[in-house]
Amino acid sequence: MEDSEPERKRARADEATAGGSRSEDEDEDDEDYVPYVPLRQRRQLLLQKLLQRRRKGATEEEQQDSGSEPRGDEDDIPLGPQSNVSLLDQHQHLKEKAEARKESAKEKQLKEEEKILESVAEGRALMSVKEMAKGITYDDPIKTSWTPPRYVLSMSEERHERVRKKYHILVEGDGIPPPIKSFKEMKFPAAILRGLKKKGILHPTPIQIQGIPTILSGRDMIGIAFTGSGKTLVFTLPVIMFCLEQEKRLPFSKREGPYGLIICPSRELARQTHGILEYYCRLLQEDSSPLLRCALCIGGMSVKEQMETIRHGVHMMVATPGRLMDLLQKKMVSLDICRYLALDEADRMIDMGFEGDIRTIFSYFKGQRQTLLFSATMPKKIQNFAKSALVKPVTINVGRAGAASLDxxxxxxxxxxxxxxxxxxxxxxxxxxxxxxxxxxxxxxxxxxxxxxxxxxxxxxxxxxxxxxxxxxxxxxxxxxxxxxxxxxxxxxxxxxxxxxxxxxxxxxxxxxxxxxxxxxxxxxxxxxxxxxxxxxxxxDESVLMDLKALLLEAKQKVPPVLQVLHCGDESMLDIGGERGCAFCGGLGHRITDCPKLEAMQTKQVSNIGRKDYLAHSSMDF
CATH class of the missing domain: 3.40.50.300 (P-loop containing nucleotide triphosphate hydrolases)
Incomplete structure (x- = not known):
């Protein structure tokens, strides 16, 4: 019995040793062991990896678009103290990076503005329906018999440029007629010269110096000048000369005419323009020249009275769009021989309200006409749109379009x-x-x-x-x-x-x-x-006050404290693209992306969707 006890102890010791060796093997197996991950978890992990890759790719694309290289550890100088780079170099590097980001923001703004302008630009040209349908286009301006004096024609182009520079006249176009500094040299009759003198008009204003010779030469024109600069005489005196020439060649018969048409946005302005035409026609008649008849067609007046003048044959007509359209549709007035069209305060008529009416009026012309557009405020959007109606136009600008008078x-x-x-x-x-x-x-x-x-x-x-x-x-x-x-x-x-x-x-x-x-x-x-x-x-409205502040600064006027505290964010963005302010409305205190006028127009268009009555009178969509 005593001998068997140590054997049993030895066996237990062997078991213990064996057990110890098995646990070491198990530890080795534990190191190689990969824990089981459920299928759902694995799918989530895979999705996360894919999302990370996609975000990384998008970031790289944005950096390439903005013109900057993808950010890398070797490209960026890490912030903080460095042994091999001075603080000045670090500052310069950070400054360059900020400028690059700023440039990319300006480029992005310009691209966005171009898209907005394209979306609001009118696709259809300002032409008659017949001209658009038959694809009729005119390559050359109307020819007239008027020519500048010989000595003016013999003067060099440098002299003409000096005159334009002296009077701050900016011109655009091909083959621009020379500026003429006196009414006598413009070849007006003595009766008209006396009439001008009576009214205290002795010398032409800058818009008249360049504008009148341009119109007398038969050229289409866009005239932009500040208020009170004499724009009305620029288009009234030439139409009188053209009608006088036509009457001398072949007298006007009954129901014939008008040869010249002037369209104004308001009744009061039309009446004033008609008064100016009648004043100079009366002076010519007193000086033995033929009688030139001028009709006034505006709302609020009796059609019968207006038709009385038209029945005798008229040389000139001053009208508002609504009444003129009514008379044209009723065939009471014909534009068959009309070759001269002036739109006064054109931006207000081509803009939202009257553009459809003007387009309809254009469809009644039977041939090429000389077209003139005048205003004190004409944003680029309107100028570009108006050029579609003109043949090789000359743009004459005295001061910035939309600038306030310095007087x-x-x-x-x-x-x-x-x-x-x-x-x-x-x-x-x-x-x-x-x-x-x-x-x-x-x-x-x-x-x-x-x-x-x-x-x-x-x-x-x-x-x-x-x-x-x-x-x-x-x-x-x-x-x-x-x-x-x-x-x-x-x-x-x-x-x-x-x-x-x-x-x-x-x-x-x-x-x-x-x-x-x-x-x-x-x-x-x-x-x-x-x-x-x-x-x-x-x-x-704050955006209008910002425009007002910019207008006061431009005219070097006192800016009140209430406007001085107004800021429009990054003011450097107002001058990008070579043109200050908004291309749509001409305001200097905002860009087209924040234009309240454009926003109001788009809201109105959206609210009118589905409301147009196509069966109503004059609702045809050309």
Missing amino acids: VIQEVEYVKEEAKMVYLLECLQKTPPPVLIFAEKKADVDAIHEYLLLKGVEAVAIHGGKDQEERTKAIEAFREGKKDVLVATDVASKGLDFPAIQHVINYDMPEEIENYVHRIGRTGRSGNTGIATTFINKAC
């Missing part, structure tokens, strides 16, 4: 809504009468008019809600000095000429900066100076 002192004041009416009386004391007050809404015009009458101020008011007779009487009383103050909506801001006005008051800031430029342009005309006072407050 106007602009004063911008912060006035609370409830204090406006009382403060208006104080502002009227700044200058002697006459004074022009503008308001955006018809209700505000009526309220201001009533308040001024209660305070004993001799005032009249005009807006679209009043009938034509009342509007005409109000403007005549104001023009003749019988009334001291005219209160109006923007209907009176386009082109109307009141020479004696020294002060314009904007009761509110218009929704578009173009309207502001036209409003303040009613003063500071024909070389005189004037004051424009504008009320602003929290109700004004």
